[in-house]
């Protein structure tokens with residue numbers, strides 16, 4: 304679900320939108336990635352559209368785009384400073400262009416799977432809850448809220464269903480920065496209570512049924 308972007312843009316500081324998991328999402332009919340000074344997108348294999356590895360920088364600010372290009376195009380440069388060999392190959396670009404044509408159908412399929420999961424789970428088990436909103440969400444992940452995600456994960460594994468804990472406590476940014484975890488109770492709590500169900504366009508209806516039935520038996524619905 305897109306962030307409350309107004310709260311950030313109203314601070315009048317340059318905003319970098321991380322849209323790695325959000326291509327196609329919208330706020331009030333406007334695509335995410337168009338609200339800040341610059342946006343980044345990831346086209347890694349597991350993302351909403353893929354070029355294998357790689358991604359995209361989007362900005363309406365020509366200086367930023369020129370700077371990004373300059374970092375990437377390292378050959379035949381007269382000024383020496385660090386640049387990076389991050390060029391996307393033509394083959395990857397061709398895959399990306401073909402994927403882009405299918406993006407709408409990929410996102411629709413993900414939404415359809417999400418609708419099925421919403422049916423299988425009670426309201427308090429789903430995060431964020433399904434509500435009418437000006438925000439158009441993208442189901443990159445489908446998050447179950449549970450006080451013991453590890454137990455649910457093992458249960459699902461025994462049924463042949465792989466789930467993941469999307470963010471572990473040790474990955475939280477404030478931990479990297481050596482801050483006191485008690486000062487970040489919300490992210491600490493979320494990291495301990497979330498599990499991500501399989502959701503991707505090629506997941507078949509039979510597989511979705513199997514996942515729903517496993518959830519039903521876990522929660523004894």
Ligand SMILES: Cc1ncc(COP(=O)(O)O)c(C=O)c1O
Pocket residue numbers: 321323324344345346347357358
């Ligand atoms: C939210 C978010 N930001 C950034 C990245 C990094 O993208 P990449 O792996 O293409 O560098 C990812 C990838 O997992 C991500 O999920």
